[in-house]
Amino acid sequence: AQSVAQPEDQVNVAEGNPLTVKCTYSVSGNPYLFWYVQYPNRGLQFLLKYITGDNLVKGSYGFEAEFNKSQTSFHLKKPSALVSDSALYFCAVRGLGGTSYGKLTFGQGTILTVHP
């Protein structure tokens, strides 16, 4: 079975400072990892994904994530936070095989608040 943990329910940063939202995963075989963001009363917006290749993945709105196989982590980062980045962030993993068709397993989410 696959699982995702986001150890921080909430992350607070000042505008202009770097931000990190943490994610660790557990899956059999090679992981397929995703980050999504959710604004109030909205669906999920795709930010970036890791399938294979470079461990540093660049995504939308200046976000990037670093895949670390030995630590089974996929932390989301941004060099300079904006107030408009304040939202709920989800890490997700997809496993292999037929039991994973169309199925993403999500972490519980991290509320990011960027203070002016």
Added chain:
Amino acid sequence: KAGVTQTPRYLIKTRGQQVTLSCSPISGHRSVSWYQQTPGQGLQFLFEYFSETQRNKGNFPGRFSGRQFSNSRSEMNVSTLELGDSALYLCASSSTGSVETQYFGPGTRLLVL
């Protein structure tokens, strides 16, 4: 391309009733997945359809069902509604349901009274 659309956006039902939610995927996408989002349980996978066939199912009771039409549009149905079914129901589409990105609709907010 138009994004994933879901109708209706909001629903209020009473216990014991049934409800049908609709999802239109991005044009060309053949896989549609459904998720339930609640404050207590987070985002949980309901089921996935591809080419009118259910390929995967989450751990939900049989009251939750779905189907997919030949144009890839999908519906999910919840019968005999319970208070605990109050949630945001999200659908997502992708090309094949494999490792491509899933794109989510805005969701249907269901309130069961």
